[in-house]
Amino acid sequence: MRARKKVLIVDDAADIRELLEITLGRMKLDTFNARNIDQAHALLKRETFDLCLTNMRLPDGTGLELIKHIRHRYPQVPVAMISAYACLETAVNTLKAGAFDYLTQPVDLTRLRELVSRALRPSSDSTATAQRLVGESMPIRTLRKHIAKLAQSQAPVYISGESGSGKELVARLIHEQGPRTHLPFIPVNCAAIPSELMESEFFGHRKGSFSGAIEDKPGLFQAAHRGTLFLDEVADLPLAMQVKLLRAIQERAVRSVGEQQELVIDVRILCATHKDLGAEVAAGRFRADLYYRLNVIEIQVPPLRERRDDIETLANHILKRLAADAGQPPASLNAQALDALKGYRFPGNVRELENMLERAHTLSENQQIEASDLRLTERKSAVESGLPDLTQIDNLEAYLESIERQLLLQALEETRWNRTAAAQRLRLSFRSMRYRLKKLGLD
Template sequence: MTLERMDIIVHTAADMDAAKKQLACNEYDLCFTDMKLPDGDGLNLIKHIQLHYPNTPVAMITAHGNMEAAIAALKTGAYDFVSKPVDLQMLRNLVTTALKLKHGETSQVERRSRDTLLGESEQMRKIRNKIVKLARSQAPVYISGASGSGKELVARLIHDKGPRADTPFVPVNCGAVPQELMESEFFGHKKGSFTGANTDKAGLFQAADGGTLFLDEVADLPLHMQVKLLRAIQEKSIRPVGAQTEVPVDVRILSATHKNLSQLVEAGEFRQDLFYRINVIELRVPGLQERKDDIPQLADHFLTKIAQQAGLEKPRLSNEAREALLNYSFPGNVRELENILERAFTLCEDDTINKEDLQLPADTHNHNHDIPMDDQPLDSFLGDQEKEAIQKALEQSKYNKTAAAKLLGISFRQLRYRLKKLGID
């Protein structure tokens, strides 16, 4: 009745045999199936549709609280699930989003992902292909990989290529939110609910309503927030701090961390039920060490970007510098490559980046202790080093920028770019 009021033509089937006959005779934009059918179960129907009608999304109707069935459906390939008793507004939202897949409303953002997620290695081609498939689902995706490997970029692509592309993508670094403010940040609060709550405030879930919430460094969530997050994901509703009732939210959850969540679960530092819930599908992003063939293309991309931002000529990478990059182990991955090239851009002369300009550690395989990856982000660490060198040069030249540039061995324009980039007044 609800779907017909949305001007949608609906066919019904009493059992799996009837459903297969209907599928063979008609083309469908969406299929709803119950978990238990008179002659089988919904999971088998999902598999059948996945095999014979891969462009038809399937939503599973599950018993209230039966998350095991919902997760099994998502792992099998279901687009999404609906719990009984069915919330009609959530049903409408699900259908509206699912129909965008069939009607091509996401075509405006269907730019080739190889232009965004760079690299022609076999690993990157597989990831781009998987992103297209994951974008067609609403299943939670857990993106694993080392720091700086591009996990947020992958999450943005999954969002941009799916039916939620024209809705908000809200990233949050779970480790950067103070514990005492965490519940309010995620779920919002009502005026007067605590000291300083002078107005109602919407949380991150509400900001992402209709879109995607990306939980970066999800391993950093304290245990008490893991419980609340699990409930919000399972119930598809939140309760703002100080509120008496829950508010329904329509949010797709993507999460990531550079830590080993399985080990944290075993150590009792991360809830197994939450891990089970967010890790419906895992997508591992390889480190740069595993796809070294992509380094020349990435280096060219970053040098073009840096030169455009500075308004200067793009420097050439010497053969020795290129070889040095290919032999370097990159503990900070793609983010570290960009920082190294940005520093080299500042230091190079005659529009050529030489090996010395890269300032790579001599020991390329055992230098992780030289860079405080756990205590300070790499880009912040390198930025502090550059800032210190520039400030020393300015002090020595009595704040004559032309003289300071000569001391640093860079042009005045390059110094001006670095001052602006690092926020040095």
């Protein structure tokens, strides 16, 4: 049988140390006490710990210093902070320094036990999941290192990157390589939920709380409890929902629509968007307070054209997968096809490469992909000039109307259906706006 796990407790208050010792002792853990940073250093040299719990204020320094020391010298030891105040700044600094979570005093024993068991639960084999992120270029190696590190923390992470670059994959890997791996990973596409259903989707509702609420329904937060909630396309959250989300994150509690009681929720929040979230804040479309809450740590997924060395490896990886799905031997790229890929800009990144190869794989003869099968010239002109391919259009009027409709709807949504503001946004007179809405049946 494996020896009992060891926990280092660093606190100068005897009553807190005793409380932690008793609670952890009942969890069949061995505890070691230090009253200050000096003693902690000595114990860290002597023993191999599975977890460290430290107070923020210590006689000879701050808990932050200790966290940084442990992250640097003993990176495999998870650290959690106990602090006397529920202060946003302290919490953020703690997580930034590399703690995986924090507790406030008075210590809630249920949360303490949860935190400890989460830290000690073995995570799944991180090398196996890391292999899903294909590529050996410098940017990908760095990304892999960052993912492994962030997986051990509980800090919110903002994943930025162009569309199709792999943001969702990164979010999944952060979840899978961390202590929450056996718990739910819930991805939410914030741009896809109609705004009137948003509150109920996020927080759930009670039966009868609005017409259509025919039974109690838990929300996404409840579904992600103790796991990870991935807010994809977070820039597209309406402002009203941003306020509610901020509150849920700050209070660590949610209230279902039509419910009196709040429910305590423990979720790790990851978010992503292909938009520039900082610019959205500057433009007043995204709340600064929520931005700072979500963006404790930013991780950037580099575009494919900045890691051209990975194109070949990725292409082979994708071709193998396509072949396995089809039960055939994998197709291969000839030299010209490979050169063509390496020289292409990939505005749609890895997803575009996937789509391109899927089509080429279907078109190719004898499992050989030639440069012409990739149809790169068409793609270049279509994507870079922003114009559609003529083969996709059979009725110009109808096509132009569909574009007009999309843009009008976007302008209306952006202005919360204020037609005057939407007209200004599109530099149309109000009359012309009214005419177009009528013509398209949007009035």
